[in-house]
Amino acid sequence: MNSFVLITGATAGFGEACARLFAENNWNLIITGRRQERLDTLQKELNDKYGVEVISLCFDVRHQDEVITQLKALPTTVTDRLDILINNAGLAVGKGPIDEGIVEDWERMIDTNVKGLLYVSKEVIPFFKKKKKGHIINIASIAGKEVYPGGNVYCASKHAVDALSKAMRIDLVEYNIKVTNIAPGAAETEFSIVRFKGDESTANSVYDGFDPLTAIDIAETVYFAATRPAHVNLNDIVIMPTAQASPMVLHKES
């Protein structure tokens, strides 16, 4: 009768690494994302390898109707054991001066990073309130702490996540619900391939000349936050590559 953790965006990067680490530690999983094939493969792999229960839900966090349908369909035998929500699904699309921004890119970032996080949280919080226990871990970013050239709308969306983490902590404290905000710097995942719309050479060049964070680094940080004693909450964690002092100060070896 182990607990469940719900991870949004578990088909790649941080979310997938979290799924692997929690499963290895005997947590049951609800994994989500839009790529059904990847969900199916991960579900089978983690179930076979660790014997944990793995529920996969394929939906787009931007579509509130899908979020509601999928999460309301979970049986109470699962939701009563759901202890952690990792709001991880997110993306940057494009990087450039604000006046040259593409409105569709802005909307994808705001709809995914801010509204998607809200839609999922809105469905999960009642499960936590019911049992007066739960932990929401929001994957924000260093882009939610500082703004860098060309980062405009992505940075704004992650500043919103930072604010929502603080707001959730205030509104949910009386229900014994923990809220942790995790703000990573540069990590090599599919993030830059998505940001640069499939341009792999530009994406790879982001990580040239230094050791970026890995998805495992973030999963270990999430897992550490998730496994503190009941009376301890880590409010806000900034995690950077050693070579990155701030978004714009990167020590690269040439």
Ligand code: NDP
């Ligand atoms: P990846 O691109 O590797 O993974 C992103 C995940 O989000 C995928 O599983 C993707 O699944 C999911 N996702 C994206 N859009 C949607 C959507 N509309 N509905 C459902 N799922 C969605 O990136 P990362 O692992 O690097 O990013 C994870 C989070 O970490 C993001 O919020 C990102 O902003 C943040 N972050 C990343 C940093 C980095 O440098 N990599 C640093 C700081 C924060 P699918 O495509 O199957 O839907």
Ligand code: 8X3
């Ligand atoms: C991703 C980190 O600084 O590349 O959130 O935008 S950054």
